[in-house]
Amino acid sequence: PKAPPEQFNFAAHLLALNQARGEKVAYIDDLGTLTYAELEHRIRSFASSLLRLGLRREERILVAMLDTVDLPVVFLGALYAGVVPVLVNTLLTADDYAYMIGHSRAQLVVTSGPLLDKLRAAVTTSGTSLRLLVSQPAARDAAADGAPGVPGAPGAPGAHGAPGDLDLDALLAEPPAAAPADTHVDDIAFWLYSSGSTGRPKGTVHTHGNLHWTAELYAKPILGIRESDVVFSAAKLFFAYGLGNALTFPLSVGATTVLMAERATCDAIFARLTRHKPTLFCGVPTLFLAMLASPALPARADVALRVCTSAGEALPQQVGERFTAHFGAEILDGIGSTEMLHIFLSNRPGEVVYGTTGVPVPGYDVALRDETGALVPDGEIGDLYVKGPSTALLYWRNRDKTRATFLGDWMKTGDKYQRLPTGHYVYAGRSDDMLKVSGQYVAPVEVEIVLQEHECVLEAAVIGKVDPSGLMRTCAFVVLREGHAPGDHLVLALQAFVKGRLAPHKYPREIAFVTELPKTATGKIQRFRLREGG
Numbered sequence: 001p002k003a004p005p006e007q008f009n010f011a012a013h014l015l016a017l018n019q020a021r022g023e024k025v026a027y028i029d030d031l032g033t034l035t036y037a038e039l040e041h042r043i044r045s046f047a048s049s050l051l052r053l054g055l056r057r058e059e060r061i062l063v064a065m066l067d068t069v070d071l072p073v074v075f076l077g078a079l080y081a082g083v084v085p086v087l088v089n090t091l092l093t094a095d096d097y098a099y100m101i102g103h104s105r106a107q108l109v110v111t112s113g114p115l116l117d118k119l120r121a122a123v124t125t126s127g128t129s130l131r132l133l134v135s136q137p138a139a140r141d142a143a144a145d146g147a148p149g150v151p152g153a154p155g156a157p158g159a160h161g162a163p164g165d166l167d168l169d170a171l172l173a174e175p176p177a178a179a180p181a182d183t184h185v186d187d188i189a190f191w192l193y194s195s196g197s198t199g200r201p202k203g204t205v206h207t208h209g210n211l212h213w214t215a216e217l218y219a220k221p222i223l224g225i226r227e228s229d230v231v232f233s234a235a236k237l238f239f240a241y242g243l244g245n246a247l248t249f250p251l252s253v254g255a256t257t258v259l260m261a262e263r264a265t266c267d268a269i270f271a272r273l274t275r276h277k278p279t280l281f282c283g284v285p286t287l288f289l290a291m292l293a294s295p296a297l298p299a300r301a302d303v304a305l306r307v308c309t310s311a312g313e314a315l316p317q318q319v320g321e322r323f324t325a326h327f328g329a330e331i332l333d334g335i336g337s338t339e340m341l342h343i344f345l346s347n348r349p350g351e352v353v354y355g356t357t358g359v360p361v362p363g364y365d366v367a368l369r370d371e372t373g374a375l376v377p378d379g380e381i382g383d384l385y386v387k388g389p390s391t392a393l394l395y396w397r398n399r400d401k402t403r404a405t406f407l408g409d410w411m412k413t414g415d416k417y418q419r420l421p422t423g424h425y426v427y428a429g430r431s432d433d434m435l436k437v438s439g440q441y442v443a444p445v446e447v448e449i450v451l452q453e454h455e456c457v458l459e460a461a462v463i464g465k466v467d468p469s470g471l472m473r474t475c476a477f478v479v480l481r482e483g484h485a486p487g488d489h490l491v492l493a494l495q496a497f498v499k500g501r502l503a504p505h506k507y508p509r510e511i512a513f514v515t516e517l518p519k520t521a522t523g524k525i526q527r528f529r530l531r532e533g534g
């Protein structure tokens with residue numbers, strides 16, 4: 001593939017690519033359709049609004065938005081203006097956002113109506129007086145999915161505007177910016193936050209060029225994405241995986257993308273698969289498993305799937321096989337990371353080996369090394385390293401973790417793998433204590449700290465346990481204070497306690513009450529003994 005030129009603005013590049021597709025539908029969301037011409041107009045209007053609001057090149061804006069067409073508009077409008085969007089998970093707490101506002105020194109917060117109260121609380125906690133820009137789109141046309149309570153619909157719950165708030169629809173009525181910011185291919189384009197086993201999430205800084213490379217190296221040659229595809233990603237746009245699936249890739253070939261604001265339940269997915277007939281569906285293993293178990297699973301003839309992708313955690317072999325037997329379409333299991341922006345190790349259409357993560361994507365080099373840095377032979381487990389042109393520049397204001405992760409050309413992924421003699425890679429767990437549950441990271445220590453704040457809990461230890469279907473679940477071992485008795489009511493109370501304080505994917509699915517935790521002579525919890533059942 002051709003390298004982008006030195007002066008390169010990814011948003012302007014996409015608009016130029018799609019110039020001749022004005023009438024084609026770029027996006028379908030819960031409120032209707034948006035053509036490529038409308039998308040371009042809105043992106044350029046948003047870019048000029050940002051400049052008029054006083055935002056300057058390289059300043060950051062925090063973007064906590066649901067998946068509607070407004071999100072690609074805000075993301076690409078910011079890039080067009082040379083302003084840097086910091087895309088954040090919409091399921092975090094006000095405290096998490098307050099940290100991110102301070103850490104990124106964001107100059108504006110853009111959010112969706114239903115998230116407004118949480119973001120307003122975050123701004124207050126951050127001690128800043130940032131303005132909130134609110135996306136509250138109205139239905140656009142008859143193609144609207146019309147789901148009840150569509151987030152962002154007029155009068156949707158949670159939309160409590162205040163006098164200083166800005167309205168996105170009003171800003172989009174402004175005249176469009178004439179020219180894009182003349183950014184360099186290596187200029188900072190956007191950030192994503194990535195979780196770690198200790199400490200705060202890391203601000204992962206990406207360039208304009210990195211977006212281009214994920215489309216050129218993975219989406220076009222591996223997925224074979226093309227103009228006629230209709231793309232639907234269950235992973236939301238704020239994940240690196242979702243951003244590639246539902247923005248970078250389809251817009252790089254002029255395809256149509258279905259966006260969905262609500263949670264990715266089986267019923268919500270089935271409704272889009274049968275109504276909009278996507279040809280390319282991007283999911284995660286837990287979801288594929290739940291879909292196969294659902295009595296409402298659509299018949300093969302009711303969908304139009306060409307190919308699917310899976311990432312986030314390893315796809316169990318039987319899940320892939322059962323899915324293909326039912327729908328005919330293959331699931332390409334792959335692994336990527338927030339730092340590499342998208343998938344660098346993947347299965348190929350027609351050559352899928354279920355139970356493996358496939359082989360390196362051409363353009364990326366992959367190596368398995370031991371603790372000394374030496375390469376390990378086939379069949380042995382090693383730490384996975386990768387190098388390639390979409391690697392993030394750094395973790396913002398975190399020199400130690402930047403230096404420990406970005407090692408010259410190579411990036412240490414934190415995953416362990418084994419290579420088979422056939423050249424296929426097989427997942428062998430994480431190198432640190434992190435768990436990957438439903439495709440998202442959970443740091444055991446963060447959940448343990450919250451459990452210990454509960455009045456009944458003396459001590460807690462959290463581990464991952466693989467369930468019978470082969471997927472990771474969070475499990476907590478809890479020692480109660482004197483005077484408190486174990487029981488189902490306490491399991492539910494502790495789960496609710498964690499859910500109220502952390503993002504929902506972090507609560508323990510299983511809680512076991514024990515009288516003591518295994519520890520070293522110096523008092524450190526031995527999680528490995530809990531994992532071994534000892």
Ligand code: 3SK
Pocket residue numbers: 239240241242311312313334335336337338341342343439
């Ligand atoms: O979880 C993954 O494997 C992944 C895939 C693509 C982009 C980002 C990530 C974390």
